[in-house]
Amino acid sequence: MFLTLLSHQWRSELRSSVFQKSLALNIILGLLILYFGSIFLFLGFNIHKILAELYPGQNAVAIFNGMLLAYFLIDLFFRFLMQELPVLAIQPYLHLPISKNKLVHYVLVKSVPSFFNLLPLLFIVPFMVTSVVPAYGLGIAIVWLLALMAVTLLNNFLLIYFKRQMSNKPLYTLAFGVTVTLLMLLDYLDVLQLQAISQAVFGAILVQQWLVIVPVILMAGAYLLNFYFLKAHTYPEEISVRKAKEATGGDIAFLNRFGELGKLIELELKLIWRHKRTKSIVTLSVIFLFYGLLFYGKDNFMDGFAMLIFVGIMLSGMPMFNYGQFLPGWQSGHFDGILTQRISPYQFLSAKYWMMVPVMVLAYILTLPYGLFGYKILLINTAALLYNVGVNVFIIFFFSVYNTQKLDLSKSASFNWQGVGASKFVMMLPLMVLPILIYLPFGLLDVPFAGVAAIGGLGLLGIIFQKQLLAFSAKRFTAHKYKLAAGFRQS
Structure with a gap:
């Protein structure tokens, strides 16, 4: 069913105006992706040298771990600005003998190969090869990488959920945004040491590999949160156009x-x-x-x-x-x-x-x-x-x-x-x-x-x-x- 839906989506994209955008717009988007991808790739292969110059005598992996929490908070902010929600024209499938669960799973899984999810790999994987593997070994490095990707996908599913909630329950989204802003403000005022917390959290995974289950469970929880929300809003009466209220107003x-x-x-x-x-x-x-x-x-x-x-x-x-x-x-x-x-x-x-x-x-x-x-x-x-x-x-x-x-x-x-x-x-x-x-x-x-x-x-x-x-x-x-x-x- 996933392959069938993917085939339908691909044909829809080919026949839609989205795929047939102007060449200039596609070139600009491609150049931006290439530009930021190159920066992250260069940073990945050279960040251990940069950290050694900025923090002489300190462990580069520990310093890198201390920056990860701030990075993921900034990542959330840019996702709110730029990441689009995964969509599927679901109404034509609702009257067919297709499990609604499969439709919702498809929409969520479709968001995984996003630019925002793949971008961290361009600097995390090179850093892992140059710094983490020599210090801790390949097995521990892979577990550490899995933990970081789980947090990346946690951001992805949190973004999808709260962005969908913006219209229905803006106060929930406001509370989420205030929480993120408050964390960064407390760190700026030295009330809360985000760097120390981040270093302790991600450093602990290098010592106790079983802790990787924590970000995986959080990611799964965010996924299920989206799953049940979308499933509850895929009924025909939820999708159908509601009758607009009559509006009145004088002529100008x-x-x-x-x-x-x-x-x-x-x-x-x-x-x-x-x-x-x-x-x-x-x-x-x-x-x-x-x-x-x-x-x-x-x-x-x-x-x-x-x-x-x-x-x-x-x-x-x-x-x-x-x-x-x-x-x-x-x-x-x-x-x-x-x-x-x-x-x-x-x-x-x-x-x-x-x-x-x-x-x-x-x-x-x-x-x-x-x-x-x-x-x-x-x-x-x-x-x-x-x-x-x-x-x-x-x-x-x-x-x-x-x-x-x-x-x-x-x-x-x-x-x-x-x-x-x-x-x-x-x-x-x-x-x-x-x-x-x-x-x-x-x-x-x-x-x-x-x-x-x-x-x-x-x-x-x-x-x-x-x-x-x-x-x-x-x-x-x-x-x-x-x-x-x-x-x-x-x-």
């Missing part, structure tokens, strides 16, 4: 004068105002207006241009980044209905464009007082606004056709990581890094203001040709709309 008279475009913008604004998750994005965007206070006014920061450009892009673009990274997932619940309406993709994207532009302009106006720190900030932030309006919006539209994860807007906004994954972070890279790369040659030639002008000029060109860029974006949307619809139905 000002938008009526813009015809069909105004109506679409009005619907978008109502969607934002009626759901907790979208309203939390508005709140976060408002809070982010104070981001500049962390940097402006500091002499070592004000002398450069690259970081000022980065901050300028973030100040006026954060509302667009927060909302745009999930497009068109906000309409995933009724996307099939949108496809049946007489709404062209050009109108659909135009409404989003003309909704985001005034918000970015408003953010720019509200951050004008930062100009008191220097005229350079005012020039850079103006260029950043033009770039966001003329270029970054269309970059978001370009990548939006790969957002096939359905968003349930009825779920709580607190700790809701639905739809968040590594692909979102990859999408954000060109938005923030590309303007700095445009500035870089001008900075190297010592003509920084020309670099700022180039960023603003490129944004101005985008604004001038926004109709053509919208038409190009609409053409891409048309080519991918059925793949988007299929992805929203399956997720």
Whole structure:
């Protein structure tokens, strides 16, 4: 049955838009995996030398063991940010004579060959060969490695469980997050010696090998926790679409004068105002207006241009980044209905464009007082606004056709990581890094203001040709709309 499900999943991936992502996105993901994999592999073969230099005269294995607990806590944090949940379009199998246990086991086992689970092997195995085996022997080293992999999988299954609980029981997830943060804070304040605890725990396995059963039992417990939770939520009535409550709200008279475009913008604004998750994005965007206070006014920061450009892009673009990274997932619940309406993709994207532009302009106006720190900030932030309006919006539209994860807007906004994954972070890279790369040659030639002008000029060109860029974006949307619809139905 596992092979059958794997075969179905593989065919589904081949036929889905996820497998047919753009070559550029796949190359970026591949390069990132290769980059971090190379770093960890290099670190694994050289960490015993690094530890010998940092801690002369001390046992490298003991020092390494002392760092493991902190590593696993950091690993949990990055898993929350980037690891996506394993999924299976389970509804087509529920009416078949297939054991529900097998379906759930498949979903959980599918998460094991994850990048986050394989990455530690790249530095743990080389360190084991260079340091642990010579000191303790091959048998004890293998038991030690099994213990570390059991803790890695414990993190994996804990992440899956709590990430699934974020929407249903956010307080449980909050308590879990507070516990992890508190442990790291107590270690920072020297109240709790995590390094000493970690050294004692993982060092004990090298002395008493039978203790490996402890992380194995914890891993099995986390696995069963996930198993029973998923099994309890695989009934058809749990998966079926619930009837939405009727929503009421007045018209926005000002938008009526813009015809069909105004109506679409009005619907978008109502969607934002009626759901907790979208309203939390508005709140976060408002809070982010104070981001500049962390940097402006500091002499070592004000002398450069690259970081000022980065901050300028973030100040006026954060509302667009927060909302745009999930497009068109906000309409995933009724996307099939949108496809049946007489709404062209050009109108659909135009409404989003003309909704985001005034918000970015408003953010720019509200951050004008930062100009008191220097005229350079005012020039850079103006260029950043033009770039966001003329270029970054269309970059978001370009990548939006790969957002096939359905968003349930009825779920709580607190700790809701639905739809968040590594692909979102990859999408954000060109938005923030590309303007700095445009500035870089001008900075190297010592003509920084020309670099700022180039960023603003490129944004101005985008604004001038926004109709053509919208038409190009609409053409891409048309080519991918059925793949988007299929992805929203399956997720």
